[in-house]
Amino acid sequence: MATIYEVSKLAGVSLATVSRVMNNNANVSDATRKKVTAAMDELGYRPNSIAQSLASNCSNSVGLLVSELHGPFYGPMMSGIENTFRNQKKHLIIAAGHSNEEREKQGIEFLISRNCDGLILHVEAVSDDYLIKLSKSQVPFVLINRFISELSDRCIILNNIKGGYLATKHVLEQGHKQIAYISGPLWKKDAQDRLEGHKKALAEYGLPFDEQLLYQGDFMEASGFTGLKTLYQHAKPFSAVICANDEMATGAMASARELGLTLPDQLSIMGYDNVFFTRHVYPPLSTINYPINEMGKMAADWVLSHVYQKQTAPLQTVFEPELVVRQSITTNPQ
C-alpha cells in the first residue's frame, strides 16, 4: 500500500502538500494539485484512516449503543443513523446493551475505548446519575428515547403523554367505556408517560381510572399474554384493552384467542409504536406511530452538528406521535 511519502516523492512535493490536497484544504496551486492527484492515481494511493485518526485526534467513528440488534424497533433506527453517517464518511460502531445495566456500561466503555468521537445511546438500565456523570467526561453523546432534565438538550424523545392520550382517545371515540390497560414497567419514564396520557383521555371523557383494569407488563410479548389473561379472569368486564406497546399487544392477541374471543368483535386491542409487523397481525393492529427512523436521523444530525461542527437541518428534540388506525378496534361495542 502506497503511503503519502511515496506520493510526495513521485509528485516531487512535500508531505505537507500531499496532505493538503487530500484534505482539499488550504491554498494549493492548481498545478501542484494536479501533479499530486496524478501521482496518487498512479500509485493507487489510499489514505490510511488510522494514521489520520491518530494524527488528527479524530477517529471519524461514532458509537451506537442499542438494546438489541434484532427486534423490530432498532432496525429502523439504525438504518436512519447509518445512512446519514455514511454520506459524511463517518462510520458507525455498534454495540448491544441488552437492557441490562452492566452490559450497557460495558458497551459504553467499549465504545469509548474504541475512540469514538461521539456516542448515540439508547439505554434503559443505566441510571440518570451515571449518564450525568458521563456527560462531564470527554465524549459527547446524545440520548434516544430517554429524558433527563439536566441533559435535556441532548435527549431525543417522543411525546409519550400525547401518544398515550391519542391511543385512548381513539378507543373512547369508538364508543368503548370499559377499557383495560397493559402498561410497561412503571419505573420507566416512557411507560409512565403513556399511562399518564391514557388517564388524561379517560378524564376528558369523564371516566374514572380504575386500578383493577390496569396490569403492569414489561414491554415484552409474554407479559401482554399473561396480562390480558389475568385481567380477563380477575377484573371486571372490558371491551377494549390498550397495550403500551405493540409486542404486548401481540401477546394480548394470542391470549385473547386462547380465551376463545374473536377479534376484534369481542375485544378491541390497541398497540403502540407502529412496529412494522403490526400490519401483518390479524386483525391489523391500530397503534401509535413512533417515528423512530426520523429520530435516529436526528440523533445522527445532533452528532454531526455537535461533534463535527457540520451544518445540519435544525435540530429537533421532541417528536410527535400519530394515531394509526387499522382494524383492531371495533365500533360501538355491546
Place this chain on the structure above:
Amino acid sequence: MATIYEVSKLAGVSLATVSRVMNNNANVSDATRKKVTAAMDELGYRPNSIAQSLASNCSNSVGLLVSELHGPFYGPMMSGIENTFRNQKKHLIIAAGHSNEEREKQGIEFLISRNCDGLILHVEAVSDDYLIKLSKSQVPFVLINRFISELSDRCIILNNIKGGYLATKHVLEQGHKQIAYISGPLWKKDAQDRLEGHKKALAEYGLPFDEQLLYQGDFMEASGFTGLKTLYQHAKPFSAVICANDEMATGAMASARELGLTLPDQLSIMGYDNVFFTRHVYPPLSTINYPINEMGKMAADWVLSHVYQKQTAPLQTVFEPELVVRQSITTNPQ
C-alpha cells in the same frame, strides 16, 4: 488522558515494559508488572486503540455489510456476530448495501477504507467476478448466504434445495395436490435452489411441475400479494401456495383475504425463513427455519479463526433448514 509514556515514568520502567504488561505478553517479572499496573491505575490509564492499531497494523475492527439494517432477517444475524466479537474485543463496523450493486461496492470500499481487518459480507447485487477479484486483494472476507464455487471455503450458506424440498413435502403430506409456488427472483441462486427443492418434492410424489402454477416474485411482500392474485385469477385452481420466503407469504395472506378466502381452510400458505413475526401473523405461518443467527456466529468465528488466528469451534459452512409447523396449512383439502 494519560499515555503510556507517563505510565512508564511513574512506574520507573521503559515504554517497552509498559507495552509488555498491557499485552500481558512476554516475560515481565511479577514485581515490575505490579509496579506498572499500579501506575496505570493511579493515572487512570486507558490505552489508545488507534495508536495501537497504527503501530501493530491491526485495527481490531471487522466490517459487516448487510442489505438492510432493518427488516426481520438481518437483526438476528447481526446479533450473533456482535456478540461473539465483543467478547473478543473486536468491534463491528456496519454498513448497508441495499441490494444494489453500486451501493454494495461502495459499502465494501468504505469498510476497507476503514482499515477493517476482515469483512463479513451479505451481498446480493455484486457479481461473482467482483468477489473473486476481491478475494485476491488484502482483506480477507467471508460470505453469508452466497455460494461461489471458487470461494467455497468462505461461503456460509443454507441448504436451500433441502429447504425447498421440506416445505413442499410437508404440504404434500397434508394431502395437497394442486400447489402454486411464488418464487424469488430466479437469477438469485437461493431462489433457484428453493424452487428446485420444490420440484424435487413434487417429483417424488409423482406430481408434474406446472409452469402455470408458478409466479416469480422478488422476495418482497408486495410481490407475494400480486403473485397470489394473478395466480388465483389466471391459473388453474390450487389449494395451497408455497412462498419462497415469509415476506411474500405475508403478502399472499393479505391478498388471499382480499380475495375473500378464509385462511387456512380455503387456502394453505407456506413460508420460508422463519422470520420472527411469522408467529404473529394469523394463522401462524408454517415455514422453514433459517438459522441465520447461528450462521452469523459462524461467520464471526470464521473471521476470528482466519484473520485473528484464534481458536474457535470447528467451522461449518453449510447449514441445514428445518420444517416449522404452525397453522397455515390445512389437512386433507377438498
Place this chain on the structure above:
DNA sequence: TTGAAAGCGTTACCAT
C-alpha cells in the same frame, strides 16, 4: 527480564 530507539502514516505548526 528490561531498555533504547526506530517505525506506523498521517496532520499541523512554523518557516520560508
Place this chain on the structure above:
DNA sequence: ATGGTAACGCTTTCAA
C-alpha cells in the same frame, strides 16, 4: 503556495 519537522501513542525489533 510550499516545505521541514515535530508530534500522535503505541508496538516491535535489537541489544544488553
